[in-house]
Amino acid sequence: MSLLKETLKEITIYDWALLVALILLSVSGLFLVKGLALSGNTASIEVNGKLLYRLSLNEDRTVEVHGPIGITRVEVKQGKIRITDSPCPNKLCIRQGWIKRGAIICLPNRVVVTIGGDDTGEVDAISG
Amino acid sequence: MKRFLFITLNLLLILSSFSCNLRKEETYRKSEFLMDTIVTITVVSDSEKKAGDAMDKAFAEIKRLGQLLNSFSPDSEISAINRNAGISPVKISPDTYTLLEKGIEVSTETGGAFDMTVGVVVNLYDFHKKTHPSDALIREKLPLVNFRDLILNKDKRTAFLKRKGMSVDAGGIAKGYAADRATAVLKSAGIKAALVAVAGDIRAYGLKPGETPWRVGIRNPRGKGMDDIIATLELRDMAISTSGDYERFFIENGKRYHHLIDPKTGYPAGGVMSVTVVGPLAVYTDSLATALFISGIEKGLKIAGTLGYDTLMIDKAGKIHMTDSLKNKITLQPRIKTNKDK
Amino acid sequence: MQSQDRLRIAILAAYAIGLHGLERMIPAPVPWLRFGFANIITLTALILYGLRVAMTITLIRVLIVSLLTGSFLGPGFVLSLGGGVASTLIMGGAYSLFSGIFSPVGIGLIGAMAHNLTQLSLAYLLFIRRIEAILFVAPLILFLGIITGLFNGMASGLLLKKLGEKITVTQLNPKTKEEEKI
Numbered sequence: 001m002s003l004l005k006e007t008l009k010e011i012t013i014y015d016w017a018l019l020v021a022l023i024l025l026s027v028s029g030l031f032l033v034k035g036l037a038l039s040g041n042t043a044s045i046e047v048n049g050k051l052l053y054r055l056s057l058n059e060d061r062t063v064e065v066h067g068p069i070g071i072t073r074v075e076v077k078q079g080k081i082r083i084t085d086s087p088c089p090n091k092l093c094i095r096q097g098w099i100k101r102g103a104i105i106c107l108p109n110r111v112v113v114t115i116g117g118d119d120t121g122e123v124d125a126i127s128g
Numbered sequence: 129m130k131r132f133l134f135i136t137l138n139l140l141l142i143l144s145s146f147s148c149n150l151r152k153e154e155t156y157r158k159s160e161f162l163m164d165t166i167v168t169i170t171v172v173s174d175s176e177k178k179a180g181d182a183m184d185k186a187f188a189e190i191k192r193l194g195q196l197l198n199s200f201s202p203d204s205e206i207s208a209i210n211r212n213a214g215i216s217p218v219k220i221s222p223d224t225y226t227l228l229e230k231g232i233e234v235s236t237e238t239g240g241a242f243d244m245t246v247g248v249v250v251n252l253y254d255f256h257k258k259t260h261p262s263d264a265l266i267r268e269k270l271p272l273v274n275f276r277d278l279i280l281n282k283d284k285r286t287a288f289l290k291r292k293g294m295s296v297d298a299g300g301i302a303k304g305y306a307a308d309r310a311t312a313v314l315k316s317a318g319i320k321a322a323l324v325a326v327a328g329d330i331r332a333y334g335l336k337p338g339e340t341p342w343r344v345g346i347r348n349p350r351g352k353g354m355d356d357i358i359a360t361l362e363l364r365d366m367a368i369s370t371s372g373d374y375e376r377f378f379i380e381n382g383k384r385y386h387h388l389i390d391p392k393t394g395y396p397a398g399g400v401m402s403v404t405v406v407g408p409l410a411v412y413t414d415s416l417a418t419a420l421f422i423s424g425i426e427k428g429l430k431i432a433g434t435l436g437y438d439t440l441m442i443d444k445a446g447k448i449h450m451t452d453s454l455k456n457k458i459t460l461q462p463r464i465k466t467n468k469d470k
Numbered sequence: 471m472q473s474q475d476r477l478r479i480a481i482l483a484a485y486a487i488g489l490h491g492l493e494r495m496i497p498a499p500v501p502w503l504r505f506g507f508a509n510i511i512t513l514t515a516l517i518l519y520g521l522r523v524a525m526t527i528t529l530i531r532v533l534i535v536s537l538l539t540g541s542f543l544g545p546g547f548v549l550s551l552g553g554g555v556a557s558t559l560i561m562g563g564a565y566s567l568f569s570g571i572f573s574p575v576g577i578g579l580i581g582a583m584a585h586n587l588t589q590l591s592l593a594y595l596l597f598i599r600r601i602e603a604i605l606f607v608a609p610l611i612l613f614l615g616i617i618t619g620l621f622n623g624m625a626s627g628l629l630l631k632k633l634g635e636k637i638t639v640t641q642l643n644p645k646t647k648e649e650e651k652i
């Protein structure tokens with residue numbers, strides 16, 4: 001125990017300063033990011049940096065995307081989105097569950113699901 | 129000292145990873161009245177000059193094709209073919225040949241639902257004067273509608289209408305073909321992303337600035353105004369065309385007479401309000417939209433599936449039918465208003 | 471370098487590998503959440519034997535763990551390598567510049583920050599070119615890095631004391647670059 005006390009005594013004032021500064025920085029970063037536009041009623045699905053789908057969260061549906069190691073299945077239901085199936089070893093992306101804001105990433109299969117801007121119904125051209 | 133440099137370099141590397149893209153890409157849009165309709169081209173480019181030059185080239189190509197393929201001007205090759213119906217084959221340019229060839233291909237694949245020779249019956253209807261032909265007149269002219277009587281000779285590059293009185297009308301396929309050709313011109317002019325809209329026949333490729341895909345709307349067949357759309361979808365290296373009973377029509381005694389005439393009966397095809405086809409080439413989406421409209425919902429969906437094209441069909445009741453693979457790509461607009469009429 | 475030190479370094483490397491591998495096996499409820507306990511070893515080695523040794527241990531650790539877990543050349547490997555190298559380098563720099571100002575706790579904090587920042591940058595550059603997604607997740611990761619850095623720093627300090635009690639260690643005095651016995 002005395003070893004611990006010794007170690008604690010070694011902590012300098014600069015250590016504390018650094019600690020406080022870093023905490024302030026990350027907390028303020030947290031607030032900054034809350035304001036970041038990662039909310040909306042559309043979600044985009046990208047694989048390997050390539051945008052494959054931009055789906056409206058108002059339409060319940062399931063889509064599949066092909067990544068380098070297999071097929072990742074994404075489901076939209078009642079305004080939320082989640083990854084239901086993915087070939088990655090840890091299945092961390094699936095465990096994230098439903099999101100309405102932010103993003104889900106499946107790193108091994110290079111899939112990124114991001115909540116994005118609102119679908120204004122604006123189009124570049126009309127057929128008909 | 130070396131250590132310090134090493135560390136600084138490391139930090140700089142990390143910081144620079146957040147720097148943004150330097151070259152500014154913008155969209156440029158231009159419209160011209162060609163092929164008897166409004167043609168709008170939108171390109172993405174980092175140089176206004178490059179965009180302008182490319183668009184000019186594309187418009188020139190569409191103009192050239194319009195002159196070859198339109199049925200109205202006596203100088204066009206189509207008119208020449210019609211003038212010589214039952215007389216002799218006419219030598220045509222490669223574009224016209226390719227167009228007719230593809231038209232016949234679609235006719236064959238759709239069992240004659242698309243038929244470029246149907247014009248002779250369509251012309252019996254006058255959508256300005258709001259008149260339609262008698263049953264007897266239709267019966268008389270109907271035998272002249274037969275795509276099999278349009279003979280193409282590949283070696284001589286000629287087209288021949290076997291029977292006198294027959295006429296070929298490229299209207300249902302020429303705009304799609306023009307959109308494809310314009311796209312090719314833009315690509316060879318170095319444009320990385322563009323959208324070509326020849327009226328409702330649209331072809332798009334590449335991505336807009338910000339890596340966003342082109343978005344296209346499908347018109348509400350009973351909507352009010354030009355912006356009333358029932359669905360949107362993203363167009364990634366795809367073409368889209370729509371045929372509807374609202375483009376040229378009149379209503380008489382509660383019955384709608386429109387320009388999509390069934391080549392087999394001579395009467396406007398029923399059961400459908402509009403058909404949208406999505407696929408890689410506009411020449412096919414254009415002609416197939418007509419063909420599927422004529423074929424009706426059930427047969428239309430089947431044909432689309434066989435040919436590997438996607439379609440969205442709206443029946444007379446306003447109900448939407450889609451091919452399965454289109455369901456995940458379409459965003460239906462929440463308000464789908466259709467007026468019920470015949 | 472004495473053979474005793476060589477042995478010690480090998481053992482340290484082994485511990486580093488053990489710590490890293492063990493940590494990887496812990497199922498994490500939140501993705502990308504890795505404390506980086508192996509950095510305790512890195513920091514300790516850095517202070518005891520200097521940057522070159524610390525870097526060697528880092529490289530050995532990342533390489534062997536990735537080979538053993540079959541993630542060699544995979545995304546996890548790239549992030550581990552990037553984070554490990556960057557944090558080792560920066561800790562090395564911080565130690566040689568600021569060893570009087572910061573205790574191992576401070577250096578550990580700096581190292582953890584460098585580790586996470588590098589991983590975030592690499593993830594953005596190589597895998598997920600969606601800056602919003604990265605930025606969204608960054609504050610949380612950095613905050614966790616603070617906790618990790620603190621813990622690692624203290625553990626390292628403890629370890630150093632423990633080692634210093636038992637054995638004689640030759641260490642490069644960072645200021646004079648001369649060997650002196652402690």
